Structure formats: structure tokens, C-alpha cells
Amino acid sequence: MSVNFQVTLVRHGQTAANKAQIIQGNADVPLSDVGKNQATKLGSHFNRTGASFTHVYASDLSRALETAQLVIGDKQSIITDKRLRERAFGVVEGKSIESYRAAAREAGFKEKELSYFTPEGGETLPQVNQRVKAFFTDLIDHLKTSQPENESKILIVTHGGVIREFMRFFRDDCRCDFKGGEIMIVTPNTGVNIFNISILTGNKVKAEVVKIHDTTHLQGDNPESNSTKSQVNVNDNHTDKGKSDDDAPPLVAL
The missing domain is CATH 3.40.50.1240 (Phosphoglycerate mutase-like)
Incomplete structure (x- = not known):
């Protein structure tokens, strides 16, 4: 059913x-x-x-x-x-987005990959x-x-x-x-x-x-x-089928 x-x-x-x-x-x-x-x-x-x-x-x-x-x-x-x-963003909660970016860069993440950085205590x-x-x-x-x-x-x-x-x-x-x-x-x-x-x-x-x-x-x-x-x-053409090479999420969803 x-x-x-x-x-x-x-x-x-x-x-x-x-x-x-x-x-x-x-x-x-x-x-x-x-x-x-x-x-x-x-x-x-x-x-x-x-x-x-x-x-x-x-x-x-x-x-x-x-x-x-x-x-x-x-x-x-x-x-x-x-x-x-x-x-959960761990130690960067309560801080600016720019502080998250800076920490991600310091950890070796490239610009398009910054959202994949997980701060200490984060998810x-x-x-x-x-x-x-x-x-x-x-x-x-x-x-x-x-x-x-x-x-x-x-x-x-x-x-x-x-x-x-x-x-x-x-x-x-x-x-x-x-x-x-x-x-x-x-x-x-x-x-x-x-x-x-x-x-x-x-x-x-x-x-x-x-x-x-x-x-x-x-x-x-x-x-x-x-x-x-x-x-x-739904009347628009929805054509994003599957992942792309640029499938990085938005930098931070506040």
C-alpha cells in the first residue's frame, strides 16, 4: 500500500x-x-x-x-x-561567520570547501x-x-x-x-x-x-x-539531477 x-x-x-x-x-x-x-x-x-x-x-x-x-x-x-x-558549530557558536572562515582556512580548507570544516565540539x-x-x-x-x-x-x-x-x-x-x-x-x-x-x-x-x-x-x-x-x-524546470562537482553546501546556515 x-x-x-x-x-x-x-x-x-x-x-x-x-x-x-x-x-x-x-x-x-x-x-x-x-x-x-x-x-x-x-x-x-x-x-x-x-x-x-x-x-x-x-x-x-x-x-x-x-x-x-x-x-x-x-x-x-x-x-x-x-x-x-x-x-552544532561547537566553539565558533556566538562568533562571526568570518571567524569560522578564518578557522577553516587555517585548518587547510579551500574556499569552496569551507563548510566541510568541523570546529571543535561541532557536528x-x-x-x-x-x-x-x-x-x-x-x-x-x-x-x-x-x-x-x-x-x-x-x-x-x-x-x-x-x-x-x-x-x-x-x-x-x-x-x-x-x-x-x-x-x-x-x-x-x-x-x-x-x-x-x-x-x-x-x-x-x-x-x-x-x-x-x-x-x-x-x-x-x-x-x-x-x-x-x-x-x-513546480512549474519551473527542475533540472538539478544528482550531485555536481560544486556540491558544497552554503558556507554557514546561521
């Missing part, structure tokens, strides 16, 4: 550290007023467009959990999961990818047992680096095609990314892009509160 569901991945709202280009990682940094406004606007947008969700998950870090609360309101419960936390990218896969596998198992006949709609509020690892997983393991370069972008604060997921016979997974990096709800905001990119939807 196949299981079909939709996943909406949302990045948390802006924080003061985002604006200052400070690495947060697992540090528990709250939303700024701008971030709260972004999340509130996304909730209003979902209400206007009739978007609803059967399950809501969030990172337990306050910037993601508060975003989820502002988006959903008191309509339903939010399940927190530590596997949805941002990549490797494969470690982040593995916890994303573990979360997704558990989600599939839950949906199979709880609502096998109905199409579930899942909202996941998390972090830029984690969303990027979801996309890499969808591309590499779930046959999902992306427009060239789109997977390399760190989705904007409260950016919306929607995927249709099909679980077929033999537990084979197929993912399809509906839209990515969508910030329609922030249109008209000033640059400070809307450092965003236009949405990319």
Missing part, C-alpha cells in the same frame, strides 16, 4: 544573530521583533490560503518553536524534536544528514501506522542547515529534481518549501518539489525584514 503526504519545511524567523551574521548553531537564540513579525505574517498567509496541517513538528530551539507557535497559534499541538536542531555535515534521515524515517513509520488511508500534511519548522539537508536527502535518496543551484541556497527566514512525498511498495520514496524558498507572505516588507528570494514552484 502506498502512502502519500505533503511536507512543508519552514525556516525560523529572523534573530538578532541572523542580522549580525553571528553563528548560532545549537545556541538558544530567541526571535527578534522582525522575526516575530515574519512568523505572524506567515500564519496569516496560511489562514488566508486555507493551508492546514495534520501534524506540526519543530526544533526545540526557541527561535524555531516560537516561529511554529506564531504560525499555528493555539489550533493544534506542536511536537518538538532535537533532531531538527541546527547543525559534521554527514552527522546532520543522518539525523534528518532518522527523523524522516520515523515520520514515515508513524504515518503508516496512524493514517495509511489519508493524505497527511506535515509542517516542520526548523533551521536553514537542516532544510538544506532535507533537500539533499530528497535529491539523493528520493529521486527529487531541483532546478540547478536552488538546492545551494539557504532558504530565507520563514521561507516556505513544500514537497509531495510518495512511499511506494518496498519502502521506496519519491519526493516532488511543489515550491521552494517561497516568501510570498513577506512581499512588501522592507529589506531588513525580507532578505528573500522569489519563490520557485
Whole structure:
């Protein structure tokens, strides 16, 4: 029996550290007023467009959990999961992106490889990818047992680096095609990314892009509160099939 569901991945709202280009990682940094406004606007947008969700998950870090609360309101419960936390950056958390770059160069990493540098006490990218896969596998198992006949709609509020690892997983393991370069972008604060997921016979997974990096709800905001990119939807040609030689992730997803 196949299981079909939709996943909406949302990045948390802006924080003061985002604006200052400070690495947060697992540090528990709250939303700024701008971030709260972004999340509130996304909730209003979902209400206007009739978007609803059967399950809501969030990172337990306050910037993601508060975003989820502002988006959903008191309509339903939010399940927190530590596997949805941002990549841990160890000793460079609380420091500038430039300090991370400098440490990576000192460790011998070339410019295109800086993101692969793991600071002391930090996580490797494969470690982040593995916890994303573990979360997704558990989600599939839950949906199979709880609502096998109905199409579930899942909202996941998390972090830029984690969303990027979801996309890499969808591309590499779930046959999902992306427009060239789109997977390399760190989705904007409260950016919306929607995927249709099909679980077929033999537990084979197929993912399809509906839209990515969508910030329609922030249109008209000033640059400070809307450092965003236009949405990319399924009507665009998604041609990024498989890895490329330049498959380095964004330098740092704050």
C-alpha cells in the first residue's frame, strides 16, 4: 500500500544573530521583533490560503518553536524534536561567520570547501544528514501506522542547515529534481518549501518539489525584514539531477 503526504519545511524567523551574521548553531537564540513579525505574517498567509496541517513538528530551539507557535497559534499541538536542531558549530557558536572562515582556512580548507570544516565540539555535515534521515524515517513509520488511508500534511519548522539537508536527502535518496543551484541556497527566514512525498511498495520514496524558498507572505516588507528570494514552484524546470562537482553546501546556515 502506498502512502502519500505533503511536507512543508519552514525556516525560523529572523534573530538578532541572523542580522549580525553571528553563528548560532545549537545556541538558544530567541526571535527578534522582525522575526516575530515574519512568523505572524506567515500564519496569516496560511489562514488566508486555507493551508492546514495534520501534524506540526519543530526544533526545540526557541527561535524555531516560537516561529511554529506564531504560525499555528493555539489550533493544534506542536511536537518538538532535537533532531531538527541546527547543525552544532561547537566553539565558533556566538562568533562571526568570518571567524569560522578564518578557522577553516587555517585548518587547510579551500574556499569552496569551507563548510566541510568541523570546529571543535561541532557536528559534521554527514552527522546532520543522518539525523534528518532518522527523523524522516520515523515520520514515515508513524504515518503508516496512524493514517495509511489519508493524505497527511506535515509542517516542520526548523533551521536553514537542516532544510538544506532535507533537500539533499530528497535529491539523493528520493529521486527529487531541483532546478540547478536552488538546492545551494539557504532558504530565507520563514521561507516556505513544500514537497509531495510518495512511499511506494518496498519502502521506496519519491519526493516532488511543489515550491521552494517561497516568501510570498513577506512581499512588501522592507529589506531588513525580507532578505528573500522569489519563490520557485513546480512549474519551473527542475533540472538539478544528482550531485555536481560544486556540491558544497552554503558556507554557514546561521
